[in-house]
Amino acid sequence: MTFQDFNFNEQLLEGVLSMGYTKATPIQEMTIPVIMNGDDLIACAQTGTGKTASYLLPVLNFIANANTHQTTALVLAPTRELAQQIDQQVEGLAYFTGISSQAVFGGGDGMAYEQQRRGIQNSVNIIIATPGRLIAHLTSGVLKFNHITHLVLDEADRMLDMGFSDDIMRIISYLPKKRQTLLFSATMPGRIRNLAKAILTDPQQINIAISQPAAGIDQQVYRLHDGQKTPLLKMLLKDGGYLSSIIFASRKEIVKSLYKELKQAHLNVAAFHSDLQQNEREEILLRFKNKQLPVIIGTDALSRGIDVEGIDLVINYDVPGDAEDYVHRIGRTARAATTGTAITFVNDRDLKKLKSIEQLISREVAQKELPEELKGIEHVAQERPHGGGRNDQRRRLSRYKGNKPRPAAN
Structure with a gap:
């Protein structure tokens, strides 16, 4: 299955092809149609299978077609490195669409915090954040999530391992109840299933090669x-x-x-x-x-x-x-x-x-x-x-x- 088969927005498809994406991976083939259909999703896939693009592309497609200038998508990630990588992938895939994003994470100096705050105030389309630093911006009052339509939890199992469960639920309390929620996890222990029950509505579930190293x-x-x-x-x-x-x-x-x-x-x-x-x-x-x-x-x-x-x-x-x-x-x-x-x-x-x-x-x-x-x-x-x-x-x-x-x- 090629990326032309998904009927993406023309500018988004141009960015996808310019990045060298040609054939979709199995996780992308299975998840992209589900997300484009508007369903909540819980997806289990090992690392290196292309799962980041599998949720970014349909979310970017939605934003590109809506032509909105508000913050409508939130991606939560466990580490600053992953948040930055997702942000970089957004920049590449959405290059021709004009969609904007901001990575929000801790560990930097006051200048980094101020840069994140300015990006948030400019109403970027997508915020990619670690839970702790995002809560700091939420409690300061500078960040409003009234228009969020898409929430993504990437590597949800890792976030729970790192003790972010309460932070995740606190962040979700700031979001509109009517939204599409996508949960991606490499493993599916009971804690993840309980989280999914609490925050997803009638989700579709997809499992791809759980816990199996690549053949190569x-x-x-x-x-x-x-x-x-x-x-x-x-x-x-x-x-x-x-x-x-x-x-x-x-x-x-x-x-x-x-x-x-x-x-x-x-x-x-x-x-x-x-x-x-x-x-x-x-x-x-x-x-x-x-x-x-x-x-x-x-x-x-x-x-x-x-x-x-x-x-x-x-x-x-x-x-x-x-x-x-x-x-x-x-x-x-x-x-x-x-x-x-x-x-x-x-x-x-x-x-x-x-x-x-x-x-x-x-x-x-x-x-x-x-x-x-x-x-x-x-x-x-x-x-x-x-x-x-x-x-x-x-x-x-x-x-x-x-x-x-x-x-x-x-």
């Missing part, structure tokens, strides 16, 4: 202990021939530590974490997107907050705690029908997490043999995320050979 991803596992992780990481980055890589770690402290070690190994790398200023985060993502930066290290905030084509390697330095997060992490590679490699480091503590991942994706992940020069590296016990107590401290300080720790004293 070469998934690999290395069984190792913590002391072998960083040496293996350096080998893969230096000798693997990869041009664009993302490394995921469980905590920002690990991100910072890895950054220092990789810089000392003369690798061109940047750390992406919440302690950075907004302009620093934007610069890192821009350099990475423009292929000026080959390696970026981050936490799960990157797994849904970055949309860059041509990433050929994803490394899970730590196994994610949630199997769904594994799918989102490795979904950064092999996007748009390309191929890529996803490598996960698994120690003894994380074997249960690996089993959960394999159950979710309905397959075993191929195990790779460690390079010989790494097999003799001594194992130094590392702190567990929730460890505590004097015995735990003794165990963390112990040094031992091989993969089995000394038994703890009773």
Whole structure:
């Protein structure tokens, strides 16, 4: 199915074609007609399937045909990076329509807040916002949502994971009850279904390839202990021939530590974490997107907050705690029908997490043999995320050979 088949507004179609869009993805084929028909929708689709365009295009089509100069569409997103990416996609798709948009998010300085406030006061057609900063503008009285016809919740599961449930309901209290509401989520737990019941009216439901990694991803596992992780990481980055890589770690402290070690190994790398200023985060993502930066290290905030084509390697330095997060992490590679490699480091503590991942994706992940020069590296016990107590401290300080720790004293 091509984009000409949707009978979009002529100026909108011109923007779509100029961006290189030709054939619709399955999620776009299924959702666009439903949204254009005016129905509420709950859609479940994995990352990298084209879901952003699947809701933006029909909303843009509605605005273009209505020829309105009011704020009629609101898109809620969990992170500033995703909000910015959606805003950029609006700018590209709507280039020939005159439709305006404003990304609203926290983390910037007073100048950024003022710029957002001015954009809001100019009655842009679409606001793309993170919940927390949007509430700040709502309570200030500068923002009115009397004319909203479309509400989109993108990555709703992530927003609930981040504790935005009350904020979402508070925002919705400012909106007209008569509107079209679209909820997009990568997973469909009970909390999402309850949210859908509360805010949607007789929704259509669409499920596309739930929780399945793209076929083009070469998934690999290395069984190792913590002391072998960083040496293996350096080998893969230096000798693997990869041009664009993302490394995921469980905590920002690990991100910072890895950054220092990789810089000392003369690798061109940047750390992406919440302690950075907004302009620093934007610069890192821009350099990475423009292929000026080959390696970026981050936490799960990157797994849904970055949309860059041509990433050929994803490394899970730590196994994610949630199997769904594994799918989102490795979904950064092999996007748009390309191929890529996803490598996960698994120690003894994380074997249960690996089993959960394999159950979710309905397959075993191929195990790779460690390079010989790494097999003799001594194992130094590392702190567990929730460890505590004097015995735990003794165990963390112990040094031992091989993969089995000394038994703890009773």
